Amino acid sequence: MQLRRALALGAAAVAAVLFGPSIPAKAAPAAPPLIAPAAATLASTISLSNCSASLVRYPTSAAGDRAMMLTNGHCYEGGFINSGTVLRNVASTRQGTLLDASGASLGRVRADLVLYATMTGTDVTLYRLNTTFAALRSQYGATPLTISGTRTAAGTSMSIPSGYWKRVWNCAVDGFVPTVREDQWSWRDSIRYNAGCDTIGGSSGSPIVDDATGAVIGVNNTGNESGGRCTLNNPCEVASNGTVTVLPGRGYGQQTYWFTTCLTSARVIDLTISGCLLPR
Structure with a gap:
């Protein structure tokens, strides 16, 4: 699982060895496409002590809802979660650094609840933060990434x-x-x-x-x-x-x-909903 080497690394020199030399930018095409997707950035990503995370919303989330942070189950602050275990509504004090598009720090964000976490069937932890989407936008100009409500396709x-x-x-x-x-x-x-x-x-x-x-x-x-x-x-x-x-x-x-298949109208995770795909 991909937190392992991060625990042993930290010095910039070591990181440079891992990454190798930078790749020169390619020349721009003579005729760019009419519609080009925006270049991916680090906006709305979060740096944890040993892992990566992101500021996310459901497709139906409202500005006044508590903000959420998504990462892996094996990044849970309590360590790897045993097979067969699902955590729901567990108190948390997990903190991370919210980044802007260039990777600069906007400020610290803090969780107060593990909404859902498991390493069984999938490998996810979804935290509730102690502030709202609206407050983060007002304070930092941060806009959450939206969790897609549909399964992606090969070739994407x-x-x-x-x-x-x-x-x-x-x-x-x-x-x-x-x-x-x-x-x-x-x-x-x-x-x-x-x-x-x-x-x-x-x-x-x-x-x-x-x-x-x-x-x-x-x-x-x-x-x-x-x-x-x-x-x-x-x-x-x-x-x-x-x-x-x-x-x-x-x-x-x-x-x-899968998260979107298990939500009530109030945007609460309910594992008993018909068609819910999250492991119980």
Whole structure:
């Protein structure tokens, strides 16, 4: 899971070794497309002590609602969540640094409640912050990212902006995996990234953003580091027929539209709603 190396890194020199030399910008095309998606930025991302996160809203959220912060289940402040465990409405004091488009700090944000967290079936933590969307917009000019209400499609161009690293990966949805397994945990309908989408430790919890719509279509959570088979930091793919495949270097994310299938009219998560996809 992609918080692992972040715990061992921190010095700028080490980060430089990981990233390698910067890539020269490509020449602009002679005739740009009529409609071009806005370049992905770090706006609305949040830097946690060991992971990345983002300021998010539901499609139906109102300005006066409490703001929310999205990250991974394995980024929960209590540590990795045992398989089979779902946390609901647990008090929290988790803090992070809200960033602007360039990665500069806007200020600190603080959670007061874990709305939902698990590493079973998916790998997500959704926090409620102690302030509203309207207050954050007034104080910082911050606008939350919107969690998409629909499942993304293979081939979608996407970006993974990491608040921890203040870096954006530009990738694509390669496809979907019935089950990704890593150590004791298994995740359903996982998003597989294209080869070369080399997310690293510390990028855990970063939103996966659809380049065309700007909506959050998933949350980045893991990658196979060294070719291991279904072990910690070396997830494997399990097909519907049980066949296990290992793709060294390949990264994965988890679905987030599931949240929208479990909301009441008051925008409260209710796992008993018919069609709710979040694990219970």
